[in-house]
Amino acid sequence: MSADADTHAGSSDTSSTDTPAHRYTAALAQDIELRWQDHWDEAGTFETPNPAGPLGDPDAAAARGEKLFVQDMFPYPSGSGLHVGHPLGYIGTDVYSRFKRMTGHNVLYTMGFDSFGLPAEQYAVQTGTHPAVTTDANIATYRRQLRRLGLSHDPRRSIATTDPAYYRWTQWIFSQIFNAWFDQEAPNDTGTLGRARPIAELVEQFESGERATPGGTPWADLPACDREQILAGYRLAYVSDAPVNWCPGLGTVVANEEVTAEGRSDRGNFPVFKRNMRQWMMRITAYCDRLIDDLDRLDWTDAIKTMQRNWIGRSHGARVHFASAAGDITVFTTRPDTLFGASFMVLAPEHPFVAELTTAEQSDAVAAYRSAAEAKKDVDRQDETREKTGVFTGSFATNPINGEQIPIWIADYVLMGYGTGAIMAVPCGDERDFEFATKFGLPIPAIQQPPDNWFAARGIEPSLDTSTWPTAFVGDAPYVNSANDTLDLNGVDNKAGGIAATNTWLESQGAGEATINYKLRDWLFSRQRYWGEPFPIVWDEAGNPHTVPDDMLPVELPETDQFSPRTFDPDDAASNPESPLDRLDDWITVELDLGDGPKSYRRDSNVMPQWAGSCWYQLRYIDPTNENRFVDPENEAYWMGPRTDIRDDHPGGIDLYVGGVEHAVLHLLYARFWQKVLFDLGHVSAVEPYARLFNQGYIMADAFTDSRGVYVEATQVEERDGSWFLGDEPVNREYGKMGKSLKNAVSPDEMYDAYGADTLRLHEMAMGPLDASRPWETRDVVGMYRFLQRLWRNLVDEDTGECTVVDTPADDDTRKLLHRTIDTVRTEMDALRFNTAIAKLIELNNAVTKLAGTPREVAEPMVIMLSPLVPHLAEELWVKLGRSDESDGSSGTITYVEFPVADPALLVDDTVELPIQINGKVRSHVDVATDASKGDIEAAALANDKVVEALAGGSAKKVIVVPGRMVNVVV
């Protein structure tokens, strides 16, 4: 304790104008941080013991406590490095992991890299640098920047999806999926029907005759290619002709999800065209029901669950068959009860029946319309502001419910990719159909009696003459004109009843059946690129696929400098995709013995999409060095197994998964699908990968555009008189997610130089709730810097660097404040509410600042509580407090020191100050005993001067007393 300080406040050294030698400055912070980061690495501080295997130490794992698996969505290592927006979630998971280590948990926390992907490939195409070189350099940059933040990852467990030792197992999982089928009849873990089984079990069923082959021919009599064709109809990974989005500018095919609203590629912004191509598909649609139903078992926000449900898009309805000259036209409808009102049909222009249905006199019009539709992008066809267009085919279909002949039209607002590519039009009850019928003069039979107020609201007389209606009637109302000889809906006024009755009738007549439709399509799983996982598939001369034997994995990407896909003029719609691997003759042809002697095969030249590696990385974190299996079962069960102590139907999975909401549907759905397949095949114990999901917000920042609308470097923009300028040129201010594209990124390196990593960490956690997006203001960072300086000054003499903590006990008020702080901080950290935890710690420190000396009794728990947030500074202070060398299990680090526990006796005061309200407004306060009775509180309130004055001698109408909260006197 320095002699010149009466209080900590205002005790700065007056003998020098220079900064004191031991002030907590950015330079000192940097010194402390780099030193501790080296120490942690050397000591293996954050290495997490497994229960078994190469990283196994069962005793150590047990000693750490209950398991906890925390994971970030891993980054794509881009060439531009990190900005301060990237690590928001990482800091959050690090603080949480560190907190949990101190409260008796064995925490698995590490980081990997999603390193396959288009940017490295495009960069390679531009510069000639191999993607592997770029990727390794970028990963090295990311590792350095993340390490500088002090994240407590287990460095032994880091993975990169581009590492052959990793993608060997991505390929193995693909083989598992390829060699599996979905048995609709087999019970799954929830007792409903439908689960994956090895394809060999299907073959057995065919061989034994338990299951008939589709054509009825005995399995043994079928040639190999026919067998394979049959199996392809069952496999969970299969090749199929699929309409794909061909992007000549990228020289590759992109997924629907990667096409922007403008019909251009997500990356590169090139035009995208429709093409039919043989592609690998994943039968994710087999899992639609389980993917929806199991959402109920997950601790995810309702917003994300709703988005997944909407994406899968399960709707109950019926398939209805309409007889036509070309055969039965099948439609899907959610409203079979409106079938009596179906007065025409509309097919997608691409529908296979169109050619046969088109009559001679309509053929020119239909041909013209079809070619016009073909040239249109899906996005244009879906523009709802566009006027309806369509052409009559000249043919009619039979409405099965009343035998009427209804005209068949084609129109581009019906899409081949959804449902059956054909709809029945019920113009009186559907706005789009009403519009179409009105425009083309088609009949609009009324089948419901709208209520009088519906007509009144539209200023027309009630009538069933639909020509007087301005719009369709969409709602519940009694049916009219809805009866045939065997079905009568007239007078029924509820939709559910109408649907049920109609479905029963349809099934009895063989005219249709109740069914469930999904919006989700099978997952297009191949890309014509170089920088991705090769498929572990070879093709024989007859054109049958075979998996490469597991012991020959990985199928490594061939070394080549021909990694460019062949690109074309971005607008060249006639060009065709060509995979880079196709050109490598030495690699593409291979001689193998697959059990029937050496034969020549052709390798599959596709690569997997970037999603593949991220579908299962959590499993590899568990057992990253295992060369015999993708993950050891004992370790998997330990880290991922169901937690029935949390809920009875807990699906297993990691305990906390943190990432951005942009992955709400794609990544999260694909990863859930793979997990379920692996579960069904008996490879893992968890049926879901991520038991709890938390979506962190984004860091936003101002961005600026010049007169051409091009983003300019935000750091160079100046504000003058409320306007913004780049040099002398005025620019427009916008606002958006921090990043390279908006040119508004702030590098963490700048923050390290100005304040240090601990200040940056603390600031990002203090800015607001972790799940909210918030704007970045560099000038705000100084607040947390000052806080850490005050904290340091409260414990350390700025001139000598000596610890100034006193061993005298804390006074009662300080002790109570300490324990209330402990109580709150524990609760808030557990709930990931770091911003409020930090506020409480600042209050405690501010109170300590006013004391004549900081009692050790307060200093030690305060440092421990801060250590998850500012780990380097806390380690340093722990040493200064003389605690780090003790042989009490802390072993030279604060990391595993027990988090303070509040003394419940200190959380309650003897007296409490209650607000006194008069007519609901606070007018005074009164001190009462904490355990005072309602009567005592009321008496105390009524004796209060303000209340006496307000009552003016009269009596209160009513007195409401909420013990411990407030008193309200109604006058």
Next chain:
RNA sequence: GGGCGAGUGGCGGAAUUGGCAGACGCGCUGGCUUCAGGUGCCAGUGAGGGAAACCUCGUGGGGGUUCAAGUCCCCCCUCGCCCACCA
């Protein structure tokens, strides 16, 4: 158009089950330290009125329920995200 979410000081944000609106931080104002600037420290800071004690208003707008509403209900406005002719 549909779905989900959000509107609180100059700014970021606090506020158990309805119970003292604005914790904590930034910024700003004044002061101390300093030759000065910066750093650091102390005090003040929702708006309006008042010398003060205090008073009035105040959580996007308008209604409502209640002793009591940022919080619950109804209508409207604005913004963000996702999906969009989904049959």
